[in-house]
Amino acid sequence: MASVTLATAVPGVALVLSATRHPLQRCGAWAVAVLAGRDWPTAVTQEDVGKVAERLTTDCVRAGTARDGDGVYDWWKVLFALYPNAKPTHAARSRDREELRPAVAAMFAPDPPGAVLRPCVFCARPSAALWAKATLPMFDTTKALNTLPPQVAGWPVCRACRVAMWALPYGAWVTAGSATVLTCDSALVERDFARRNVGRAARIQQLGFSGLAAGASAETVTLAAVRAHADQACHSATLWTFKNDNQEPWLRVTATRGGLTTFVVRMLADAECWRGWRALQHAMHKTDKAGAVAVSGAAAAARLLFDREDQPAGRLAGTLLGGRWWRGGRCAACIWR
Numbered sequence: 118m119a120s121v122t123l124a125t126a127v128p129g130v131a132l133v134l135s136a137t138r139h140p141l142q143r144c145g146a147w148a149v150a151v152l153a154g155r156d157w158p159t160a161v162t163q164e165d166v167g168k169v170a171e172r173l174t175t176d177c178v179r180a181g182t183a184r185d186g187d188g189v190y191d192w193w194k195v196l197f198a199l200y201p202n203a204k205p206t207h208a209a210r211s212r213d214r215e216e217l218r219p220a221v222a223a224m225f226a227p228d229p230p231g232a233v234l235r236p237c238v239f240c241a242r243p244s245a246a247l248w249a250k251a252t253l254p255m256f257d258t259t260k261a262l263n264t265l266p267p268q269v270a271g272w273p274v275c276r277a278c279r280v281a282m283w284a285l286p287y288g289a290w291v292t293a294g295s296a297t298v299l300t301c302d303s304a305l306v307e308r309d310f311a312r313r314n315v316g317r318a319a320r321i322q323q324l325g326f327s328g329l330a331a332g333a334s335a336e337t338v339t340l341a342a343v344r345a346h347a348d349q350a351c352h353s354a355t356l357w358t359f360k361n362d363n364q365e366p367w368l369r370v371t372a373t374r375g376g377l378t379t380f381v382v383r384m385l386a387d388a389e390c391w392r393g394w395r396a397l398q399h400a401m402h403k404t405d406k407a408g409a410v411a412v413s414g415a416a417a418a419a420r421l422l423f424d425r426e427d428q429p430a431g432r433l434a435g436t437l438l439g440g441r442w443w444r445g446g447r448c449a450a451c452i453w454r
């Protein structure tokens with residue numbers, strides 16, 4: 118995998134962590150940077166990696182030993198969707214924190230001295246640990262898109278990338294059964310997406326999913342990040358949503374058309390168009406009999422900007438032009454050109 122060296126590494130200090138082109142590792146690298154309070158993955162130090170590893174270990178042990186009904190048990194569901202056979206998620210795991218902790222901590226331990234080193238599958242740094250599906254989402258299964266070759270014991274993964282691959286659910290948009298990561302051509306938008314999700318992860322661990330406000334989605338978080346960095350060109354954005362299920366892992370990829378920043382900026386600047394966007398959100402919003410949100414209009418409208426590879430493009434224009442609720446004026450489809 119090619120790696121991207123982002124600015125602000127400390128001169129004279131060897132880089133510890135890279136945000137590579139692999140979408141899951143890349144999201145995890147951003148999450149490590151956010152959790153460590155650094156601006157960029159390249160600014161992360163060995164000490165930072167150790168501190169983040171400690172945080173992941175503590176959170177995993179809390180989640181793995183929680184009881185159903187605790188807020189942090191929802192974080193266990195997130196971990197289970199990504200790493201179903203790992204030490205803190207497996208059905209046979211110890212429910213005793215002191216027993217479980219060493220097994221989790223060992224996953225993020227530094228390589229032992231004198232070990233056989235191989236190039237990390239993500240960043241090519243020397244690595245002793247060999248990981249596979251139990252600890253790496255979407256690796257090593259006959260049904261996943263990535264399959265471990267025959268006779269291969271595992272993928273070499275350096276310590277920083279091991280920590281990144283478990284910081285992944287902090288930087289991703291997560292549900293109880295899936296995770297979504299963002300890749301785009303703006304590092305600031307990617308960082309903002311991870312930063313917002315890190316905050317959301319803390320709320321999930323404290324309150325569970327039921328304690329979160331309705332209406333947000335991976336798409337709305339992406340648009341908010343693009344809006345926050347509207348001075349940065351973000352041509353297009355891709356969302357990778359997956360579940361690393363034991364039996365039926367799946368991956369769905371959606372992407373916007375080009376000109377995403379232009380679309381968002383002009384949408385906000387054009388009052389008539391903004392009213393049209395709000396009308397679209399309102400038209401798509403649905404509540405159940407109890408008044409609870411069944412379909413968030415904001416999320417549903419934002420989702421129209423992202424097309425699946427295997428489906429016809431232009432769902433937003435089709436929805437707008439086919440909606441009888443539309444009452445004229447300039448519509449979103451008109452300005453995305």
Ligand SMILES: [Zn+2]
Binds near residue numbers: 237242274277278
């Ligand atoms: Zn690595």
